[in-house]
Amino acid sequence: MADSPKVQSLDDVMRWLDRLERATQVQSTTPWKMSAVLEHMAQSVDMSMDGFPEPKSALFQSTLGSAAFAVFRLRGKMSHGLTEPIPGAPALPQVDDWKPGAARLRSAVQRFQAYAGPLKPHFAYGALSRADFALAHTLHIANHQDEITVV
Template identity: 50%
Template sequence: MPKTTLSARQGQTPSRRRWIKLGAWAAGATAAAGVAGTGVWMYQPGNDRQLVFATLEQAMQEVDRLSAAGARALEPATAWSWSQTLEHCAQSIEFSLRGFPAPKAALFQHTAGAAAFAAFAALGRMRHSLAEPIPGAPALAAAVPDASAALARLRQAVQDFVAHPGPLQPHFAYGPLGRTQYEQAHAMHLANHLSAFDVRPG
């Protein structure tokens, strides 16, 4: 197969370069479809508020707002209760500090997983099944009306992440991430789950 020369690449039109970029982005989006197991990249249930957070601080502001006002699930957006959702999000942050129990193979992380994160990061948000546990994670506790324990666990997990001085553990699907990337991953994960809740009507 003939090699593409530098002059040939330089001769590409803006339209051609745009299609190449779109093709690369689409490849990342396709890879993202396999990252969450049964969840798919384009999964978007009804009543999705489509929240976007750039930082954990922004995400926790919404967590506190929902907790204070009485969070309610927006069916059919999620099958998990508020307490279970908070626990699940806490697990993800905790595992980034001590290691995920069942990571995907390194080859997957460095190819499809990395491409998926790039696609999510380009969008500023992720989409995945909101009732899919982290592979190998302990089962979530039964749903309870009082989510104070789960909220305290999530707050502690965020504090531990912010204060963590050492390297972070590879994400089970995305693979190794820098601190800024990992915070974005956690913020997007929280945004996706919190989008399935809103405050109870007064």
């Protein structure tokens, strides 16, 4: 929500989802509907455990990709194209009912928080530690908060 503080952790994401689910209406300021925005964020979280369908080359991941993540980590802020789907990800739902998307993101974050298995390399950043993946998810969601407004 545009008037909400930016999330700083996955626990903040859960509290933000609480506020989002209590809202009467929210919308994306991009061409994507909220259902698509929330599904996109959930896909990213799930793919850190299940694998990304179309990873960039190992060379890209070890150079440009890891450098980009290092900059985001240093700045404490991510900036990316807010309507760029994850390469190879399933199509995003462009429906008006956004509340199932909020529940889907909540489920993905809860799954990540409880997950003890090995994490899959990020499609662009490559292999990340659990702490770095949690940070990447948090920064990704915080970046998408820029496009979300309560109506």
